[in-house]
Amino acid sequence: MRIGVVALQGDVTEHRAALERLGAETRPVRTPAQLAGVEGVVLPGGESTTLSLLLRSSGLEQALLGAFREGLPVLATCAGLILLARDVLDGRPDQVRFGLLDAQVRRNGFGRQVHSFEVDLPVVGLGDRPVRAVFIRAPLVEAVGPDVAVLARLPRGPGGRGEGSPVLLQQAGVLAASFHPELSGDDRIHERFLRQVAEGTTSGQRLAG
């Protein structure tokens, strides 16, 4: 299975390492041509404004949008989730908005003072052992639409903030985490994504907005 990892910014190496540990072949994607032949794509975290600029200047914004419309499955983390969301609060007006995930998210929603925190996260379908989730200036998911399955909610937020909010979401072929599954050494979220790709779950139609 060949997975493209959008390699403009962020934890590209860590995502590739996790996928390769699971037996997938990976390819860094910096240009539209490099999307050819990939069966799924990872949109890593970073900073959504910078990522937006780079997606635009590389031509990947349009290429990815076309691929998502055709159903290319995507694993998006942190800033990647922001770019996929239908509705972004505190986002820059000119940021990329793929609109593929029916969710309302707030950038840096855990408060400016909270740059990073970690929690043990129970995840639907991953058994009794929680996933160690690393949050770095994470977006806060404030609402999700009816077609979104919430696979994990924050058991406790920093200072009580964001408690109970969705942090791992699935909508058809879109798997989106507000944390960084590539940083914990626990590959089960990537494994779930590869299973999704193998089963042919597609990313579906772009939503309005």
Ligand SMILES: NC(=O)CC[C@H](N)C(=O)O
């Ligand atoms: N770790 C991350 O991806 C942080 C996301 C970043 N705070 C943003 O708004 O784009």
